[in-house]
Amino acid sequence: MQAQYDVIIIGGGIGGLMAAYGLRMNQPGLRVAIAEKGRRVEQRKCPAAGGRSCVYCPVCSITSGFAGAGAFSDGKFNLGTAYGGTLGEELGERLAMEYIDRVSDVLDRFTPAGIHVKEYGSNEALKLKCLQNNLRLLDMNVKHLGTDNNLLIMENLIRWLEEQGVELLPDTEIRQVEAVPGGYRLRSGQGELEAGTLVIATGRNGAEFVGELCRQFGISMKSNAVDIGVRVEMKDAIWREFSSQIYEPKILCRTRTFEDRTRMFCFNQGGIVSAENNDGVITANGHSFADPARKTENCNFAILSSIHFTEPFNNPTEYAKSFSKMANLIGNGNVLVQRFGDLIRGRRTNDHRLGQNTVIPTLKATAGDLSLALPHRILTNIIETIYALDKVAPGTANDDTLLYGLESKYYSLKPDHDRDFRVCDGIYLIGDGSGICRGLSQSGAMGLYVADKIARP
Numbered sequence: 001m002q003a004q005y006d007v008i009i010i011g012g013g014i015g016g017l018m019a020a021y022g023l024r025m026n027q028p029g030l031r032v033a034i035a036e037k038g039r040r041v042e043q044r045k046c047p048a049a050g051g052r053s054c055v056y057c058p059v060c061s062i063t064s065g066f067a068g069a070g071a072f073s074d075g076k077f078n079l080g081t082a083y084g085g086t087l088g089e090e091l092g093e094r095l096a097m098e099y100i101d102r103v104s105d106v107l108d109r110f111t112p113a114g115i116h117v118k119e120y121g122s123n124e125a126l127k128l129k130c131l132q133n134n135l136r137l138l139d140m141n142v143k144h145l146g147t148d149n150n151l152l153i154m155e156n157l158i159r160w161l162e163e164q165g166v167e168l169l170p171d172t173e174i175r176q177v178e179a180v181p182g183g184y185r186l187r188s189g190q191g192e193l194e195a196g197t198l199v200i201a202t203g204r205n206g207a208e209f210v211g212e213l214c215r216q217f218g219i220s221m222k223s224n225a226v227d228i229g230v231r232v233e234m235k236d237a238i239w240r241e242f243s244s245q246i247y248e249p250k251i252l253c254r255t256r257t258f259e260d261r262t263r264m265f266c267f268n269q270g271g272i273v274s275a276e277n278n279d280g281v282i283t284a285n286g287h288s289f290a291d292p293a294r295k296t297e298n299c300n301f302a303i304l305s306s307i308h309f310t311e312p313f314n315n316p317t318e319y320a321k322s323f324s325k326m327a328n329l330i331g332n333g334n335v336l337v338q339r340f341g342d343l344i345r346g347r348r349t350n351d352h353r354l355g356q357n358t359v360i361p362t363l364k365a366t367a368g369d370l371s372l373a374l375p376h377r378i379l380t381n382i383i384e385t386i387y388a389l390d391k392v393a394p395g396t397a398n399d400d401t402l403l404y405g406l407e408s409k410y411y412s413l414k415p416d417h418d419r420d421f422r423v424c425d426g427i428y429l430i431g432d433g434s435g436i437c438r439g440l441s442q443s444g445a446m447g448l449y450v451a452d453k454i455a456r457p
């Protein structure tokens with residue numbers, strides 16, 4: 001197959017979709033295609049849904065496919081720059097906010113009539129409470145779609161793009177990029193494609209692809225941090241003071257022993273803990289649903305410890321993966337779960353103790369011992385953070401609190417780029433894969449921004 005496009009967007013997550021939307025709005029005549037290694041959004045089904053263990057699909061439907069890694073997420077769009085990336089530093093606060101607000105407007109446009117999307121603001125009293133306990137509450141406006149609405153809105157947006165002539169190419173993993181006169185030739189398992197301009201929006205999932213591209217085109221890359229830790233689950237009531245007033249408590253902690261930075265984030269009220277397959281490594285995550293009927297009596301959040309490596313080490317992602325693999329090894333191919341009380345007493349959790357726990361696990365994970373899979377420094381940071389959080393939400397450090405591991409967030413390597421996020425002539429790099437952002441709003445904002453730069457340079 002030989003095709004000719006003005007722009008090919010590689011990756012159909014929020015970054016790629018917003019780029020396509022922006023291009024369509026700016027220049028309806030452009031020939032635009034989105035090449036996505038996963039499936040069409042309506043065909044994304046996880047065979048392990050409903051509590052079964054991961055069956056290791058060659059392309060994971062949870063993390064890949066149209067609507068990207070965020071397809072089944074909680075759909076929390078942070079309407080600010082305090083976290084979720086460094087777009088504010090890259091573009092300046094005012095411009096970054098302008099694009100983040102535009103993402104919010106696009107979501108509104110594709111929200112079906114009758115669906116009420118909740119927005120949450122900041123809370124001074126809770127901020128003070130955290131401050132008095134040596135914690136920093138990161139507070140920002142949040143638009144919360146919920147998993148089900150998020151998916152509906154993404155489906156509407158994708159349908160509109162297709163109706164407007166954007167070509168959707170599912171099951172098309174781009175493996176090679178080659179410069180040709182006037183543009184680039186792409187190779188996938190499906191054949192060849194050609195385009196004058198490329199927008200690379202491959203997310204964290206595409207780290208290897210971006211790394212290879214940078215090596216091939218001589219683009220230098222800076223190493224980034226990595227966050228490693230656990231997903232924490234407890235009774236919803238324990239964090240209700242926070243969750244009833246702000247949507248998502250995100251709290252920074254400086255740990256006592258090492259003075260490292262940890263963060264509590266990705267809070268899911270009434271949610272479930274989930275397992276996801278990241279290129280064969282099974283890690284923990286969390287979701288919640290807007291539909292009250294699907295709420296559980298638990299809440300969950302991540303506690304991750306940030307590590308910034310210095311020379312000569314330059315492979316933080318592999319470092320994080322190796323510990324997650326270790327947890328999978330001990331967990332017989334699955335995520336580990338441990339009661340906090342067992343962890344601090346230095347013993348593994350077994351099925352018997354888990355069966356008697358007051359917090360009922362929402363993910364079927366392997367009862368075990370996280371201290372065998374986490375380095376001492378990170379484990380100490382996590383334990384100290386749990387005790388620190390217990391001061392603002394008493395009960396967080398209960399024996400029956402469950403820790404699932406591992407969870408990690410990699411920041412992609414950060415390739416050199418110009419102010420328009422161009423890494424070389426005719427190639428733009430956006431979204432999580434750029435190492436600049438790690439969230440839906442900022443990834444989407446980058447998509448809209450480069451669409452403006454391509455259509456109106």
Ligand SMILES: Cc1cc2nc3c(=O)[nH]c(=O)nc-3n(C[C@H](O)[C@H](O)[C@H](O)COP(=O)(O)OP(=O)(O)OC[C@H]3O[C@@H](n4cnc5c(N)ncnc54)[C@H](O)[C@@H]3O)c2cc1C
Pocket residue numbers: 010011012013014015016035036037038063064065066067068069070071072073074075076077078084172173174175201202203204205206209285286430431432433437438439440441443
């Ligand atoms: C479970 C979960 C919950 C989350 N919840 C939230 C949340 O509530 N709020 C928030 O702000 N963020 C959340 N995030 C993070 C958010 O999903 C990401 O920041 C966001 O999806 C990044 O968008 P992106 O377009 O850059 O990349 P992605 O969404 O990762 O999309 C990249 C796409 O590129 C495709 N791809 C990769 N390589 C290739 C290739 N070589 N060829 C073709 N296609 C390729 C992938 O299959 C993928 O579909 C969550 C993430 C997860 C996993």
